[in-house]
Amino acid sequence: MTDKHPPKQPPKKPEPDAKPAYTPLAWSYPFSPATKEGATPDTTDPMTYMKVLATAEDGFYPLGASGIWHGGIHFGQKTGEALKQDDGVRAIATGEVVAYRLDSEYPTLTYQDQRHALYSRGFVLIRHTLQLPPAPKKTEPAPAPANAPAGSPPSGGNATPPAPAPTPAPASSGPPPGETLTFFSLYMHTLDWKTYKAALDQPKTANADPKAPQLKPAPYWEVDRSYRALKPNKQDLPKRKPIDPGALGDDSSPQQQGPDDVLPEPVAGVRVRIIPNGKLLGLLPEGTELTVNEADNGGRKGWAKITKIIKGDPVGPVVGQSPDVQLKWGYVFVSELAPIPQSGPVDKVVVLKKPYPVKAGDVVAHIGQYQRYREAKPTPPLPTRPLLHLEIFAGPDLPAFITKSQARAQELPETDKPFLEILKGAKLVTKAPDPDYTLEQTGLKLVPVSDPKSRWVKVQPKTVKMPAEQPEPPAPAGKGKHKPKPAKKPEPIETSTGSPFWVDSSLGLINQMTTAPVKGWKDFPLKVSQAEGPGTDFSNVLRIIDLDKEGPQSLAREDKDASGKAKRWWNVTVGTKDGGTRQGWVREQDHPKVKLCSPWDWPGFELVDNSSTTMVDMFKRYLFVAGLAMGEDQDNFKPSADALATSDLIQKLEQAIDVNHDGKVTAAELADAQKTKWLAEAISHMVVKSESEWGGNMGKWEDILPHMKLVPWKWQNEMDRIKKLQWWEEVQSIDAKILPKEPKPWHFHPIGLIGNFKQSCNCIDTDKFIEEYKKQHSEDFGWYDNPGSKKSTLKPLNSESEQNLRQLINGIRKYFIDGSGGCDIPKISYMLATARVECYDWINGVFFGPRAEGISYEKAEIDYGVGQTARRADYARKMGNAADGDGFKYRGRGLVQITWKGKYSTFESLLNVPLVDHPEMACEWDVALRIMVIGMTQGTFTGSSLKDFINESTTNYHDARQIINGFDKADIIAGYAKKFEEILKESKS
Numbered sequence: 001m002t003d004k005h006p007p008k009q010p011p012k013k014p015e016p017d018a019k020p021a022y023t024p025l026a027w028s029y030p031f032s033p034a035t036k037e038g039a040t041p042d043t044t045d046p047m048t049y050m051k052v053l054a055t056a057e058d059g060f061y062p063l064g065a066s067g068i069w070h071g072g073i074h075f076g077q078k079t080g081e082a083l084k085q086d087d088g089v090r091a092i093a094t095g096e097v098v099a100y101r102l103d104s105e106y107p108t109l110t111y112q113d114q115r116h117a118l119y120s121r122g123f124v125l126i127r128h129t130l131q132l133p134p135a136p137k138k139t140e141p142a143p144a145p146a147n148a149p150a151g152s153p154p155s156g157g158n159a160t161p162p163a164p165a166p167t168p169a170p171a172s173s174g175p176p177p178g179e180t181l182t183f184f185s186l187y188m189h190t191l192d193w194k195t196y197k198a199a200l201d202q203p204k205t206a207n208a209d210p211k212a213p214q215l216k217p218a219p220y221w222e223v224d225r226s227y228r229a230l231k232p233n234k235q236d237l238p239k240r241k242p243i244d245p246g247a248l249g250d251d252s253s254p255q256q257q258g259p260d261d262v263l264p265e266p267v268a269g270v271r272v273r274i275i276p277n278g279k280l281l282g283l284l285p286e287g288t289e290l291t292v293n294e295a296d297n298g299g300r301k302g303w304a305k306i307t308k309i310i311k312g313d314p315v316g317p318v319v320g321q322s323p324d325v326q327l328k329w330g331y332v333f334v335s336e337l338a339p340i341p342q343s344g345p346v347d348k349v350v351v352l353k354k355p356y357p358v359k360a361g362d363v364v365a366h367i368g369q370y371q372r373y374r375e376a377k378p379t380p381p382l383p384t385r386p387l388l389h390l391e392i393f394a395g396p397d398l399p400a401f402i403t404k405s406q407a408r409a410q411e412l413p414e415t416d417k418p419f420l421e422i423l424k425g426a427k428l429v430t431k432a433p434d435p436d437y438t439l440e441q442t443g444l445k446l447v448p449v450s451d452p453k454s455r456w457v458k459v460q461p462k463t464v465k466m467p468a469e470q471p472e473p474p475a476p477a478g479k480g481k482h483k484p485k486p487a488k489k490p491e492p493i494e495t496s497t498g499s500p501f502w503v504d505s506s507l508g509l510i511n512q513m514t515t516a517p518v519k520g521w522k523d524f525p526l527k528v529s530q531a532e533g534p535g536t537d538f539s540n541v542l543r544i545i546d547l548d549k550e551g552p553q554s555l556a557r558e559d560k561d562a563s564g565k566a567k568r569w570w571n572v573t574v575g576t577k578d579g580g581t582r583q584g585w586v587r588e589q590d591h592p593k594v595k596l597c598s599p600w601d602w603p604g605f606e607l608v609d610n611s612s613t614t615m616v617d618m619f620k621r622y623l624f625v626a627g628l629a630m631g632e633d634q635d636n637f638k639p640s641a642d643a644l645a646t647s648d649l650i651q652k653l654e655q656a657i658d659v660n661h662d663g664k665v666t667a668a669e670l671a672d673a674q675k676t677k678w679l680a681e682a683i684s685h686m687v688v689k690s691e692s693e694w695g696g697n698m699g700k701w702e703d704i705l706p707h708m709k710l711v712p713w714k715w716q717n718e719m720d721r722i723k724k725l726q727w728w729e730e731v732q733s734i735d736a737k738i739l740p741k742e743p744k745p746w747h748f749h750p751i752g753l754i755g756n757f758k759q760s761c762n763c764i765d766t767d768k769f770i771e772e773y774k775k776q777h778s779e780d781f782g783w784y785d786n787p788g789s790k791k792s793t794l795k796p797l798n799s800e801s802e803q804n805l806r807q808l809i810n811g812i813r814k815y816f817i818d819g820s821g822g823c824d825i826p827k828i829s830y831m832l833a834t835a836r837v838e839c840y841d842w843i844n845g846v847f848f849g850p851r852a853e854g855i856s857y858e859k860a861e862i863d864y865g866v867g868q869t870a871r872r873a874d875y876a877r878k879m880g881n882a883a884d885g886d887g888f889k890y891r892g893r894g895l896v897q898i899t900w901k902g903k904y905s906t907f908e909s910l911l912n913v914p915l916v917d918h919p920e921m922a923c924e925w926d927v928a929l930r931i932m933v934i935g936m937t938q939g940t941f942t943g944s945s946l947k948d949f950i951n952e953s954t955t956n957y958h959d960a961r962q963i964i965n966g967f968d969k970a971d972i973i974a975g976y977a978k979k980f981e982e983i984l985k986e987s988k989s
Helices: 046-053 193-204 325-329 398-409 544-549 615-625 638-645 648-657 667-673 677-684 712-725 728-734 750-757 766-781 799-821 825-838 857-864 873-878 901-911 919-923 925-938 959-963 970-986
Strands: 073-076 095-101 108-110 116-118 123-131 180-188 227-229 268-273 280-285 289-293 303-311 331-333 337-339 349-358 363-365 386-394 419-422 437-439 445-448 456-465 493-496 501-504 518-520 540-543 555-557 568-575 581-587 594-597 606-609 686-689 746-748
Touching (some): 046 750, 180 398, 280 325, 303 325, 501 518, 540 568, 568 677, 606 648, 615 638, 667 677, 746 750, 766 970, 799 825, 825 925
Parallel strands (some): 606 686
Antiparallel strands (some): 095 123, 095 349, 268 331, 303 331, 419 540, 419 594, 437 518, 456 501
16 A cells, blocks of 8 residues: 555636536426316327317407407317316416516496497416427547557557547537527416405405315516415423422422413414524414515525515514524425415506516416407496417517428437328328238147237247146155145147248237138238329328327238338328318338428428418408408409418418318318318418517508498497507517517417427426436335335446336326326326335346236246145136136236236226237336226226325325235335325426
């Protein structure tokens, strides 16, 4: 050992700021679907929402009921029957509130005939940033030294020392130019302050309505927020000093110490600490008014630092004590405070001095009122017509961004392509060729050698021979000798005969013995060259997740190619221009006008420039095509109608949805088209450049007035309302940098844009979750060999377990969260806890992966069998096991260890997967995930489901064990579930 110290190194130069890690933008639909008849529609499918929009009274995109351009969509009373609109409208993507307007109370429009209509001028404007995913890194081989031949390493001490690496240039603090798009979401006609105030004051009344909306002041309102202390805690009582009995006398007791020693009642209020969870400084009695700095949370979520005590006198932590002098600067838990209702500025446009950040799915507003003339009353109007206008728009840089996005999409891996795009004109393979091969020999087993989850499966014929059974070993003589184990049942010997061929899996021949000649195909039966007939009449963008839900009969996989990949085919249904449908097969690759797509390809989207079309010409066209023009106006308006018929917008709409081919696209046709997938897709993927109705010159509306011949005063009154609704110029006058310079942006259909990018739930930050779990895996979680045993410390989470955990979370997101379970943290926590225990491979130290129960054939036959060694043969038969070997064949597998033949058969029917013949498929990730989610949510294992023990009124992790296996390890799993719940809450994105 040496005492020499290494030479001191010069201090390192600070590293340049690293480029921020890329984070995909999180998305959300504005409302959640309501549960109907116990079932919740697919919350990720755009058609769930398009069908609801078809029921709206008006406000269709991109033409309103009056035939005039309309840049958003409406949610009202009819859509509220299918959506949870009372919960509030949610931010459609992560972003920041930049401006808003709050009405003190709804304005009233008074028409000339003295009828009155309520409406809301309130709005919220959120700015979002969409960033392209980074280009995949290209690995380049290291250059060989200049004096060495290619491929030769440098030799010993004669090697030329390498030149010093150049100093890296400082990394950019943001994405490269042109790789981000700023866009906006607008929530128009929001709730007024009067309604907020009434709801906030209601709990003070004796007869509060429990069904009334639970409204809270919006956190972005510019107001000096103050709070009122609640009473979640009480002062502690002081500890009594020991009393000398002799000093009290024979007739005295501690209770007879005199009135001066009687303590006051403990004060209820909010505890104040020097730091979050730190030393207790005192309490703020109930009703104390204060302000806090929520930005200073002391490093712990949910806490805030007191900035001022407005009203009230703090008390000490113990009855009779004074509060600590530091209390006025202490920390309180925000959920123990009630905000004091305050509106801040009303009846004016507010541009926030500091934009307020919001996450996708945050409630940002509530639906307000908008009454038309038909709802107007001669008496003071009541709020009878809820309405929200939702709009998304971007500036003039959108076309260039999409071009760059589509180029980036070509660089992305196939795994990042969740769509199948079928372009207009693509031809389908509508019929498979007749079989060209016949297996004449009977008595052969058809063993699959390609993926059995396919319409056509490649099979290898095999002979099956059973070897002779071994004789039972003689019982040993002598006392105390153990009876020998019975001879193991011999396994059948299968021998290939002849060449493999393809069969139709719908015939049920896979893994069966042939009893008659079998027809099939020498090669995979589908070929792109077989595509024939007319091409598709519409472009179709299909989600792979939806195609896969159709099951094996609509999915076909070829034999694996040299790269080991089996190309997929799907049987799809597309629309025809006569209103019918056409069905056929398409291949994921090398099929003309068919390809897999990334959201960054913008599949199906079309840009339409409508900015030069005037409002009055659109109105004339509407009156003409609807036959509403009066007298000679019908002829006078024809030139406008004919000119617009050749405009980009009307032509695109006619091609997409003019089913009766009369050249007269109407709002009624737009509404009806939203019910049909390919028509709804055409509408929702139009991106239209047109002047915003919330800004610009009022002249475009005034030009319509001469054509309102029956009731011109009504339109004059409406123009007064339109003027009061506008806000674009007001925002620009306060901060000219927020909006595009001209109020002629590109408009998106909100559902089309969200549906393109929202592929899955984003409520959990998977990377953050895994990193936090890794810190706790070894000691905090640890492992219990048995209930009641001491917790043992584990080695750090290995890479295979980490990969499994990532796949498990992604699967729960796909099949539970997006499958209608929502981001229900307690239920997700219990799934993770169950999987951690049930699928731990202790031999290899691997967690969270599907596995088969690691027991011997003999032990499985004892525990689950029906033979001579079975310990509960009757129960095994009840659970579906019937023959020798079934105990081992149907032992526990997957993520929750599905057991018994009867259960394998149940899930075979539910999943359309041949689990009875191939129980090993229960260990395939996709199958294992679906078994876990369906079994735990629908009660398929024991009759009990997650909702029985984890719901709005209770979270009983202990008793939830009955979903799987009685109360076995219930305490252990409950403990893990609580830990997972904490991590999930901390790592919510």
